[in-house]
Amino acid sequence: MTASNPLFADRLIAWQEQYGRHDLPWQVSDPYRIWLSEVMLQQTQVGTVIPYFLNFIARFPDVAALASASPDDVLAAWSGLGYYSRARNLHRAAQMLVNSHGGHFPQAPEALIELPGVGRSTAAAIAVFAFGARAAILDGNVKRVLARWAGIEGWPGEKRVENTLWQLAESLLPSSGIAGYTQGLMDLGSQVCTRTRPCCGACPVKEDCVACIAGRQSQLPAPKPRKTIPxxxxxxxxxxxxxxxxxxxxxxxxxxxxxxxxxxxxxxxxxxxxxxxxxxxxxxxxxxxxxxxxxxxxxxxxxxxxxxxxxxxxxxxxxxxxxxxxxxxxxxxxxxxxxxxxxx
DNA sequence: AAATCGGGGAG
DNA sequence: CTCCCAGATTT
Known part of the structure; x- marks a missing residue:
């Protein structure tokens, strides 16, 4: 029932339409902007990313512009965002796209993941938003949502737990409306199913959420085990x-x-x-x-x-x-x- | 002061 | 494979 409940996706899609975000600057059809936003959002929050994103696309409006830019200019546009290997990978990937893909993005997640800086979750996000692929993402927000909803024990950084979460994420995918569903997962995680003090009253899947029913929101997902106990x-x-x-x-x-x-x-x-x-x-x-x-x-x-x-x-x-x-x-x-x- | 975040690279 | 790191931000 839990692993294949079609209602989960349906409720999430309906919720996203009404309460989710629809006006973010990367909610467009351009794969370049989608890719750029996903990389920026990897370790940085939406509010921080927006001004950097706008500035970045103003300076480098497409893959070709980015590929032909100097590393210094790319780094300068990234300055302040942190994790600067993301900028270097982005630059390299742009050059790969121009040199090996005719300046166009491949559509399959398996091809996208070959780009430096694009892992399994980011590849899926690009494929979903740019090409409507039926692929599962699993970022920090989604891990939290799924761990709570399905009552998955253990720290998600642990391989076994992460595998379980990936499996669950795949099994919950809707057969249609993948973009709204994926955006809904992200929005739910960042706006409702927050790490501390989640707003469970506003959650579209609270009826069958294990954590909510059991009052275990603060225990799921399990925190990283402290390596050195103080x-x-x-x-x-x-x-x-x-x-x-x-x-x-x-x-x-x-x-x-x-x-x-x-x-x-x-x-x-x-x-x-x-x-x-x-x-x-x-x-x-x-x-x-x-x-x-x-x-x-x-x-x-x-x-x-x-x-x-x-x-x-x-x-x-x-x-x-x-x-x-x-x-x-x-x-x-x-x-x-x-x-x-x-x-x- | 400690946890967080996705991917890369080292071991 | 399994750690460990990057850095700004949040708690």
């Missing part, structure tokens, strides 16, 4: 009083270990004493730090430096967010696992 470091203070009790502090309600009793936390070993005096009104003599303890969370590593110390003199009365506890009582307290381990 490393954070804290100093946890093991403060004892004369009776051997340990000083604990209740953590703020939100954030890590929210609301749990925990050891006081310092930025570093040097600032610990002044922190205790200032914040808790106690004078603490600290011993040398104990060896670090590592604890791994889902999204970061935490290196804990345990810093033992003892209060000298009378203990000042504390507020309800802090307290002195006997080790036996600590057993029954809600403590973060690494803190509990530390206290043993």
């Amino acid at each position: 490393e954070r470091h804290v100093v946890l203070l093991l403060i004892r009083d004369a009776r051997g009790r340990i000083f604990l502090e209740r953590r703020p309600p939100a954030g890590i270990w929210g609301g749990l009793w925990s050891l006081p936390e310092a930025q570093d070993t040097l600032s610990a004493a002044s922190l205790c005096a200032c914040r808790y009104g106690v004078n603490v003599d600290f011993d040398p730090p104990l060896p670090d303890v590592r604890h791994t969370f889902t999204h970061f590593h935490l290196a804990i430096t345990p810093l033992p110390g003892a209060v000298n003199g009378a203990v000042v009365v504390t507020d309800s967010g802090t307290g002195w506890f006997d080790l036996v009582d600590i057993e029954t307290l809600g403590l973060p696992a690494p803190v509990r381990r530390l206290l043993k």
Whole structure:
């Protein structure tokens, strides 16, 4: 049902006609402008591309003009867009078109993909918009739309996930109205099915969207797995009083270990004493730090430096967010696992 | 500060 | 094949 639902394309086409974009400067029949826009849009947003596009076609109105331009002039027209290999590839491709294709664009995606700077998705987009070919695109917007609609798990940068998405994209193609459908996918991804806070109320395929139905819009598509999990470091203070009790502090309600009793936390070993005096009104003599303890969370590593110390003199009365506890009582307290381990 | 984006090129 | 990069922009 999902992989071959004809209604998906029909709803998208109808939505695009009413709500999609129809007046972009590259929504023309000229393959040159379509190609140029697709390359510019590869890593750059529509709003940024428009002025560059207009300037570019003013300077280089067709393939022949671009092919005969100097590399410096092409780069100059590209300056500010970034990813300058796109401009160099564009220039090379224009010369290939003039020298090997009589200045005309080949129509098949398999031929278009031979041009430098044109990959599978860009080749399909050109073939669709310029020649009405029945081909699937898969850019970032489309990946997001399809991953959400079909509930495809995993990070789309992963080969397996990307293959699944390509397969799905091919299977959803309509038998007619390919240009409106393709434009609709792009428009939906950029205007409705946005990365954060998608406007699902305005979506034409919300009725059978897995992410929308399950409320999993923020989880699909899965984000890129962090290669290096961030490393954070804290100093946890093991403060004892004369009776051997340990000083604990209740953590703020939100954030890590929210609301749990925990050891006081310092930025570093040097600032610990002044922190205790200032914040808790106690004078603490600290011993040398104990060896670090590592604890791994889902999204970061935490290196804990345990810093033992003892209060000298009378203990000042504390507020309800802090307290002195006997080790036996600590057993029954809600403590973060690494803190509990530390206290043993 | 970290993620994003499609294609090319290196390994 | 599988990484890793380019760069401006967004979060």
